[in-house]
Amino acid sequence: MFKDTLERLGLYAQKSINSIGLMMMMLANAAMLCFTPPVKVRNMFKQMEFVGIQSLFVVVLTGAFTGMVLALQGYNALKRFGAESMVGPTVALSMARELGPVLTGLMVTGRAGSAMATELGTMRVTEQIDALSTMGINPVKYLVVPRIVAGILMFPLLTVITDFVGVIGGYLVGVKLLGINSGVYIGRTVDFVTIDDIAMGLYKSLVFGLIMTLVACYNGFYTTGGAEGVGRAATTSVVTASVMILISDYLLSSILG
């Protein structure tokens, strides 16, 4: 019994180390191929449209309601200390430093990460990736590089939009619904939020973009086991990327202050 458990743990550890190694090799390979001509600009724009433009609706919705609920809860808490004027900075700081990048990361992972893993997984099991190789086309350069570049570029842009919409949502609830003075709300927000707060969120989102696309590409690219394997790749991608985003968020918050 104990031996079996130990053996299973050993196998799991071996598999995990193997996966991490392969993922890092894929990243190194992609980083090298990214600057090797010819650069696949059309593919990059296609992926940027997929990750960025097609995620707009979901991040706007997420940002708006997060900002609104933050204002509502912040108001209820701060009112007890007579500090209603601090609702604006509370919303803006929370959005810029934490909720903007993290929620954008999680929402886009759910939408685009699963789709990426599914697409690449299907290409793997239907031999389309092998077909690319037989044509003398490097599949990492053709499929993985554009997706990683799109993730790194689009996540910060989407985070800016989430932050902005969140602040507007907070303003509408705080000022129009709860009656906080508009000048006080804006003034306090401008006083307390610095460019460093916004930059911190953007650095985080850049890392989250890399995590999401790398995890999805890795799981899709190395899919085995037919249709079931494709489903597993999509689920694993979303779960792994989401957990990695949350862990790296804590680490980045510690490092960036």
Place this chain on the structure above:
Amino acid sequence: MIKIRNLTKSFNGRKILDGLNLDIEQSKITVIIGRSGEGKSVLIKHIIGLLKPDSGTIKLDGVDIASLKERELNEIRKRFGMLFQSGALFDSMNVAENVGFVLKEHTGLQDADIEKIVREKLVRVGLKGVELMATDELSGGMKKRVGLARAIVMDPEIVLFDEPTTGLDPIMSDSIADLVLDTQKALNTTYVLITHDIPFTYKIADKIAMLHEGRIIASGTVEEMKNSTDPVVRQFLEGRAEGPIKVY
């Protein structure tokens, strides 16, 4: 043209190829036959460098494919075309984009020239007016034809076929056999096919090689193989359940 020597490959401790030797002649149709799971696809993937052998060599005009680096492999792969069992057509592209894809990637040809070549190749495989069709609108036979058009679009020296008649009815299989013969004659290309379709093999093969237990156990012309006294070859060609090959 292609000389395979002492090729071995194992997966999870199970030996699939076990010291395989095979010569593939230029401008001929070589058909590799064998039971499902015997390693035919593994062999063909070694020939085009998709898999690396545990040991052994695959020499194309004296160059060992197994020892090439990715960049050199990509160069040598331009001399190949490959038709996959499922067609492996890119489902994000229509028929014309699929066939013209490799031209777009590897040549500086203008779109109009690519369109012209694509049309020519599609006519060569017996398809007209399908350029704008999505791949999921194609029948099994049409997928194979489009896959073949894509495989020959760069006029390769060698074309590999992975089970070209699997999933097709006998009439469609026969029409694919005619297509293989027509295109090979017209382009004077080296064709290497793997299949377990015996009537198809008899119709097209210049040379048949039988893969069994990781090795080529017999090879020769259609007549030579038909007259083989090897009980394993006879059992397979006659499609009998009884014999030295055990059915599990």
